[in-house]
Amino acid sequence: MDILGKGTGKQVPPSKNIAKERLRLVLVHDRASISPQLLEDLKEDMLKVISTYMEIDVKGTEVTLNSSDTSVALVANIPVLKINRI
Secondary structure, three states: OHHHHHHHOOOOOOHHHHHHHHHHHHHHHHHHOOOHHHHHHHHHHHHHHHHOOEEEOOOOOEEEEEEOOOOEEEEEEOOEEEEOOO
């Protein structure tokens, strides 16, 4: 993998980093007691509501849960293309 990354000029993240990030996401979901399907449903509902006020890039949207020792935060990165003036 490292050779491919150097040849194309792109950095390929080590598989241990990918596995670590996936495990972190699973642990955050477990701590928040939210299933991946519930998070996906929440994301879809949020996008429906926001779409009534703004034109957004649905493909570029990311919704995740971040957790610390004492709290869980819902973090949404939603690219806005245009604001609908009412």
